[in-house]
Amino acid sequence: MNPPESKSASSAQPSATVETNPSRRGFLASSALLGALFFSPARAVAAVAEAAAPVASATGEKTVAAALPQRVTLSCAADMAHAVSATWRSAGPLTSAQGQIAPLTAGPKFEAAVQSVPAEAFTFETDSGETAYQYNLTFNGLNPDAQYCFRVGDGQAWSEWNTVQTALDKPKPFSFLYFGDVQTDIRAQCSRAVRTAFRHAPDARFMVCAGDLVNRGHDDSLWGEFSDAFSFIAATVPCLPTPGNHDTKRPENAPEPEAPYTAAPAYHAHFHLPANGPKNAQILNGEAYYVDCQGVRVISLNSNVFDDDAPTDAAHKQAWDAQLAWLEEVLANNPNRWTVVTHHHPIYSTSKGRDNAGLRSLLRPLYDKYKVDLVLQGHDHSYGRTHKLAGDQIVDPAAPGTIYVVSVCGPKMYPFKPKFESLMAATASDKQLFQVIDVNGDTLSYTSRSIDGQLVDAFQLKKDASGASTYLPSAKA
Ligand SMILES: [Fe+2]
Structure with a gap:
């Protein structure tokens, strides 16, 4: 674990972190x-x-x-x-x-x-x-x-x-960026999305990358492409990545890793993320973690851990149980007004033949119970954004519920053929997209744009004094 970071303020001097992760x-x-x-x-x-x-x-x-x-x-x-x-x-x-x-x-x-x-x-x-x-x-x-x-x-x-x-240590209006899968043609084509997104939100406090940052996690040249595509933007806006299935890929001739559901070493070489994940599954450090920023808690989960079948080996079962218990703990003890979760595999898939029923049955009850506002996902290479949902059903805009999004940043595209089309408020395919999310006190404004700058989707959530949210589906930012 990293040592606790100093919370002293005005006379604070920078100091080193000694890596003991x-x-x-x-x-x-x-x-x-x-x-x-x-x-x-x-x-x-x-x-x-x-x-x-x-x-x-x-x-x-x-x-x-x-x-x-x-x-x-x-x-x-x-x-x-x-x-x-x-x-x-x-x-x-x-x-x-x-x-x-x-x-x-x-x-x-x-x-x-x-x-x-x-x-x-x-x-x-x-x-x-x-x-x-x-x-x-x-x-x-x-x-x-x-x-x-x-x-x-x-x-x-x-x-x-x-x-x-740096962020303020209490709520204050700010924006952050969200990118779906980067994955392929990173230097050639994802650069367009990243740079257009930065033009739309140059003051973004951080960038959520919802997994599959590269196509083969072990391939160092692809991480070089990632760095080229993000360029100085990655040295200006802190990254908040979550691992996808492609980020776990090791060389075919490499020894079987202890935990094949975790990101390849190159992922960890390129990011230095909070070690505040599950204490009894520290192999998930930098993959399951959370940050609090100006009234918003953002939680990253490694959804590779939660495949649709129950784990068969003891180490995997421990990681599974630990991540699930940790998620509930950070949801239950959240002092922030807003809660955002990001993981790679979607709760409501937008691709033909995909479902993730196990993941849904595992996580959706927690998202309902703790009134998670927004779940940011990838994996399906198209765009689908749900209405406000609870219990797998569309709910009244003023009722408790969660908005789920699948998006894609890179050029790898699947047609939109979901099992859950009736739950979707907005869909798109064959578009490279980026999202800007503005949080201003009691209002969260979400916009999704294609990389030519065209607005694809927008909505707002507004909260009252009790913390109850109302979904405004037609609010165009
Ligand atoms: Fe994926």
């Missing part, structure tokens, strides 16, 4: 094993030597290409008001991996305010046998609702100074 330790151990299986010293040395040529930096200084930060990605920290996490990699090993952060100022003379934070370093053997040098850190002790600039590197070779804003 048990699932990460497992990952490091598996990395070492994979390294023994795939490591090629000659190839690794050649790669480093090739990358080590001096290059000119933006300031005209000579630096070493092997040390230059690549794939800089922000992840949501558990305490978004006081912390943000970052990951990156380099082509060669760094002896002093670190981040620097300072309050954002209008002028360029902010050096005196810069705080340095050491990073955790580990190697990661990619599917092609190359060594990736990976780093992660958490900038803790930040002020709420404040703008910062940060960079990562080794003290000599640095990324650019990126900017990020």
Whole structure:
């Protein structure tokens, strides 16, 4: 588990997070094993030597290409008001991996305010046998609702100074983005969706990615495409991913993993997510977790754990039971006005021949019981957004209930042929989509757009003083 992030405010100084995540330790151990299986010293040395040529930096200084930060990605920290996490990699090993952060100022003379934070370093053997040098850190002790600039590197070779804003530690209007499956043609075509979405919500506090971020979780080149598609946006808006079935895929010749329903190591190399998931299933760290942001609790579940059949081995059963119990705990003890859950597999499928009846019977009663407002999903490569539902039925707009969404960001498309068409308020197919969700006190406004900017769907939820919501199906934002 990560140590608790400081909640001290005005005089807070950034501090380091020391990685003690048990699932990460497992990952490091598996990395070492994979390294023994795939490591090629000659190839690794050649790669480093090739990358080590001096290059000119933006300031005209000579630096070493092997040390230059690549794939800089922000992840949501558990305490978004006081912390943000970052990951990156380099082509060669760094002896002093670190981040620097300072309050954002209008002028360029902010050096005196810069705080340095050491990073955790580990190697990661990619599917092609190359060594990736990976780093992660958490900038803790930040002020709420404040703008910062940060960079990562080794003290000599640095990324650019990126900017990020912390959340306020109490409700305040904000927006966040939601993307369905990215998965295929990531660099070529998903980039269009991500960049258009950013133009529509440049101040988004975070980005929900509802699984299948890549087509083969073990394929490092696809994670490179993911980084290219999200570009500086991933270094500006923290990611809130949830693992899909494709994110679990290992190389065919790899040893059988301990938990094949968990994301492949490359997923964990690219994100540094809250370790506040089920305590007795820490293998789900970074996959089952939650964040609270300005009056909204967002919960990520690994829906790969809940396949339609009951688990047959003890470890899987433990993960299943632990995730389910943990979900109920974080739903029952939620001080926020709004509750959003994201997982990959949909409760109400939008694809022909798909149902997920087991998942539905497992989770829907909890969503009903705890009045979850919104469930954000993927997997079916089309768009379907339900009316307000409870007990698998459409309910009155003012009755307790939940809105369920399936969406798709990338170009892989399935026709819309659902079993649950009668429950859907809006559907679409053959469209790459993104969603902007605005939360403003008692009002949640949802818009879904295709990547040409056209409005595909919109609705609002309004809450009264008691917390009861009313669904406004025709509210076009
Ligand atoms: Fe999927």
